[in-house]
Amino acid sequence: MAQPILHHRTPEFRSVLARVEENLKYVFQTSGEVFILAASGTGAMEAAVASILQGRAPVLTVEGGKFGERWGELCEAYGAEAVRHKVEWGHGIRPEEMEALLEERDDYQAIFLTHSETSTGTALNLQQIAHIIRKRSQALIVVDGITSVGALPLYMDDWGVDMVVAGSQKGFMCPPGLSFVACGERALQAIAAGDRPRYYFDLRRAHSAMKKTDTPFTPAVTLILGVDEALQMIREEGLENVWARHRRLASATRAAIGALGLPLFSDAPSDSVTAVRIPEELRDRDLVGKIKARGCIVAGGQAHLKGKIFRIAHLGYFDEGDMLVILGALEEALAECGWDVRPGAALQVFQETVDQLRQGR
Amino acid sequence: MAQPILHHRTPEFRSVLARVEENLKYVFQTSGEVFILAASGTGAMEAAVASILQGRAPVLTVEGGKFGERWGELCEAYGAEAVRHKVEWGHGIRPEEMEALLEERDDYQAIFLTHSETSTGTALNLQQIAHIIRKRSQALIVVDGITSVGALPLYMDDWGVDMVVAGSQKGFMCPPGLSFVACGERALQAIAAGDRPRYYFDLRRAHSAMKKTDTPFTPAVTLILGVDEALQMIREEGLENVWARHRRLASATRAAIGALGLPLFSDAPSDSVTAVRIPEELRDRDLVGKIKARGCIVAGGQAHLKGKIFRIAHLGYFDEGDMLVILGALEEALAECGWDVRPGAALQVFQETVDQLRQGR
Numbered sequence: 105m106a107q108p109i110l111h112h113r114t115p116e117f118r119s120v121l122a123r124v125e126e127n128l129k130y131v132f133q134t135s136g137e138v139f140i141l142a143a144s145g146t147g148a149m150e151a152a153v154a155s156i157l158q159g160r161a162p163v164l165t166v167e168g169g170k171f172g173e174r175w176g177e178l179c180e181a182y183g184a185e186a187v188r189h190k191v192e193w194g195h196g197i198r199p200e201e202m203e204a205l206l207e208e209r210d211d212y213q214a215i216f217l218t219h220s221e222t223s224t225g226t227a228l229n230l231q232q233i234a235h236i237i238r239k240r241s242q243a244l245i246v247v248d249g250i251t252s253v254g255a256l257p258l259y260m261d262d263w264g265v266d267m268v269v270a271g272s273q274k275g276f277m278c279p280p281g282l283s284f285v286a287c288g289e290r291a292l293q294a295i296a297a298g299d300r301p302r303y304y305f306d307l308r309r310a311h312s313a314m315k316k317t318d319t320p321f322t323p324a325v326t327l328i329l330g331v332d333e334a335l336q337m338i339r340e341e342g343l344e345n346v347w348a349r350h351r352r353l354a355s356a357t358r359a360a361i362g363a364l365g366l367p368l369f370s371d372a373p374s375d376s377v378t379a380v381r382i383p384e385e386l387r388d389r390d391l392v393g394k395i396k397a398r399g400c401i402v403a404g405g406q407a408h409l410k411g412k413i414f415r416i417a418h419l420g421y422f423d424e425g426d427m428l429v430i431l432g433a434l435e436e437a438l439a440e441c442g443w444d445v446r447p448g449a450a451l452q453v454f455q456e457t458v459d460q461l462r463q464g465r
Numbered sequence: 466m467a468q469p470i471l472h473h474r475t476p477e478f479r480s481v482l483a484r485v486e487e488n489l490k491y492v493f494q495t496s497g498e499v500f501i502l503a504a505s506g507t508g509a510m511e512a513a514v515a516s517i518l519q520g521r522a523p524v525l526t527v528e529g530g531k532f533g534e535r536w537g538e539l540c541e542a543y544g545a546e547a548v549r550h551k552v553e554w555g556h557g558i559r560p561e562e563m564e565a566l567l568e569e570r571d572d573y574q575a576i577f578l579t580h581s582e583t584s585t586g587t588a589l590n591l592q593q594i595a596h597i598i599r600k601r602s603q604a605l606i607v608v609d610g611i612t613s614v615g616a617l618p619l620y621m622d623d624w625g626v627d628m629v630v631a632g633s634q635k636g637f638m639c640p641p642g643l644s645f646v647a648c649g650e651r652a653l654q655a656i657a658a659g660d661r662p663r664y665y666f667d668l669r670r671a672h673s674a675m676k677k678t679d680t681p682f683t684p685a686v687t688l689i690l691g692v693d694e695a696l697q698m699i700r701e702e703g704l705e706n707v708w709a710r711h712r713r714l715a716s717a718t719r720a721a722i723g724a725l726g727l728p729l730f731s732d733a734p735s736d737s738v739t740a741v742r743i744p745e746e747l748r749d750r751d752l753v754g755k756i757k758a759r760g761c762i763v764a765g766g767q768a769h770l771k772g773k774i775f776r777i778a779h780l781g782y783f784d785e786g787d788m789l790v791i792l793g794a795l796e797e798a799l800a801e802c803g804w805d806v807r808p809g810a811a812l813q814v815f816q817e818t819v820d821q822l823r824q825g826r
Contacts, residue, residue, distance in 0.1 A: 111762055112641075142642045143665065144503045144683040150665045181664045273683065280473070281503045281642045281685025301515075301662060303542045304508045322505040322634065324642030324685070401472055 112325055118317045120332050125314070127335035131253060131275075131343060132268055132286040134260040139285045139310040142324040145250040145271035146174065148283035151305035152246050152267050153178040153216075156294040160185060161213035164205065164243070166197050170223035170406050171248055175216035182300050187212075193409065194379070196228045196372040202236050212243040214294075219252035219268075223406045225379030225415055226370040227256060231263050238264040244294055250274060253284075254338060255350045255376040255419040266291040272327055274376070277334045277420040282327040285310075350375045353418045353427060356457035360431050360450035364438060369413045376419035379405075382412060387442040394437035400430045424458060473686055479678045481693050486675070488696035492614060492636075492704060493629055493647040495621040500646045500671040503685040506611040506632035507535065509644035512666035513607050513628050514539040514577075517655040521546060522574035525566065525604070527558050531584035531767050532609055536577035543661050548573075554770065555740070557589045557733040563597050573604040575655075580613035580629075584767045586740030586776055587731040588617060592624050599625040605655055611635060614645075615699060616711045616737040616780040627652040633688055635737070638695045638781040643688040646671075711736045714779045714788060717818035721792050721811035725799060730774045737780035740766075743773060748803040755798035761791045785819060 110117050121140075128138035141148055153175075157163070163184045165176040168191035179186040189205060191197050215237055220227050234245050246267040252258060253268060254275025260268055265288070272282035285307060287295065295307045303309075309320035338346055354375035358368060361380050369379035382391055392404045392414050405413040416430055431450045439445045471478050482501075489499035502509055514536075518524070524545045526537040529552035540547040550566060552558050576598055581588050595606050607628040613619060614629060615636025621629055626649070633643035646668060648656065656668045664670075670681035699707055715736035719729060722741050730740035743752055753765045753775050766774040777791055792811045800806045 114762075142503070142505045143508065144685070146682040147504065147508075147665045154662075178664050181667075182662045271683070279685065279687040280683045281688055301543045303539050304504060304511045304666070306542075321507040322632070322641045324505070324640065324688075326640040326687075327642055327685075401475075 110325055112323050122317050124332050127339055132260050134286050134288060136288040139307055141283050143283050144280050145283050148269040148285050150178055151285050151307055152269055153182050154300050154302040154305050155298050155307040156214055157182050157184050157300045158297055163214045164212045165216045169193050169221035171221055172218045194224045194226055194370045196226055199232055199236055202233055206240040210241040214244040214246050216246045218248045220256055220374040220376045222251045222377055224370055225374050225377045226372050227374035234263045234265050251376045257347050272331055275420055276331050278330040282324050352458060352461045356454045357418055357427055359457040360454040363449050363453035378416045379413050391437055391441050394440055395433050398433035400433040471686055473684050483678050485693050488700055493621050495647050495649060497649040500668055502644050504644050505641050506644050509630040509646050511539055512646050512668055513630055514543050515661050515663040515666050516659050516668040517575060518543050518545050518661045519658055523548060524575045525573045526577040530554050530582035532582055533579045555585045555587055555731045557587055560593055560597055563594055567601040571602040575605040575607050577607045579609045581617055581735040581737050583612045583738055585731055586735050586738045587733050588735035595624045595626050612737045618708050633692055636781055637692050639691040643685050713819060713822045717815045718779055718788055720818040721815040724810050724814040739777045740774050752798055752802050755801055756794050759794035761794040
């Protein structure tokens, strides 16, 4: 931290920035532009909302958890007429539900979705939902990919998705503080026409600066250097292989949870985070505390899910060893809470599942 | 970068955050609150503007350079009726000029100032100007301190300044990506009453989160850890000593520039950056390029000052050795451009001045 920082207006930094921009397009699978902001993921969500809203045109937000609700809050903060469609937490929106919504009205300026809802460990079938929207509406499709990009399959251009937001600290395996907004052609047009007050998050500025391989304001240099490394690692491994690795880790984790007799919370579990119900029958409720006491990080539930679920992350730099450590701690903590656990049960199933998936079975 | 990051919702990180908040109050010399944003300095400027503007009340921006203009642009982006008072670049606003402005009208909701204008190397006599405003108007005094906090003397509360904005990469000696908004009591009241669309930069959210020693959105953890170290260093050295060190470095740099026969650009030079006129008579105009070719970073002029000035920074982690390296390169580059230079002239005067100031002469 105390070392002199590579200055952001030097040829050296510009060449890093050019490579990062190119590799970001690969990770988002877009031929559009990917803007880099010195801000956490919510800042990038705000940049999307603030940059595209226009006049009084209505927007639709699909909210199945805390991060879906953030889209609704942002749209309202910027004075949009927001139809805030609630989906039961732990469920993705069903195709027929989306069709019915668009049957009712299809004049939305934009539809805001969450690819992987971290608060509930739920993945959206984005390809299918985007296809339905594209068929029936001119609405821009704007996706929170903060915990999905670099973890779950995403072909932004091919699927007809217009904007995807992501952050440095999840699939990109870096410290937080940097975020990204990927924009297809239609999104770039909308940005040029937006009419809301904005400055730091004004993507028109980012777009002009990018034409000179620059950023409109001082970039978070060290974080960009970190992301540059991470992107090169992803490129080397191959995006499809990165996705497959996440699927393997997630599938094995879910199988291990099943072996412990614990129910998953979500009916469409995400490959970036697994949400597990804490069984009603469990005598001692402080399961999360007991796992943490063993030096492992798991997250509890948020809002009305507090005390009802816990969540295990397995995206970005997590590997199989990390999962074994967490599952080992979980086995012990569960036993301490009075749950009937055969030591090693989860670990064994985890290993077996990984082995099967590696062999393509 | 690849190491697991201290999670931001752990007791360990909360205790860092509490210490950082306490030390920030010391550096800003305020008993108010200092909010921490994952954004560069412009983001913090936007947070100030977006959070306090209310209704159609007019604001005054004092613009004597590129960063002063940024206040005007931000206020206009957020729909304020902005009186944008221009000051000739290289000059601070004169006391009688400020008095005349307030004579004309005193009903401003806020007055936006720049403590150290980096584009021109000019310092504002903030104590004096704030005193004039406090006597004649209820306007909030909002100050861009991005290149002054931790470098130039500032007693925010004592001087009646309501809000000061700063960034991690200047006086705090850290990589860019983090910024701060210090708010006194009147500023906190204004934030509660503001009516502009905002979310990520909504300081009400930062204020609520701070009551639980938390941040509203994922913080830039690694940058906060860096700033924690820097603040402890500043605290140990003592703020007055840090200011004196900057004054010494700046005075000696100015004396050295004088010894080379080069005129300063500013009539109120800042102790954080020295702007130097490139003499009209200089045959070869590429002085900046020749200094850079020697591995030193100096900045050229911006906007209409392009090719007319160069700027030497001496804030944050710069020490006397760094200045010697730059002045040595400057001597050589000047000679190469056809200027009459006695080798070592600037270096000798620099050393003599430092020596005199150290001995309190």
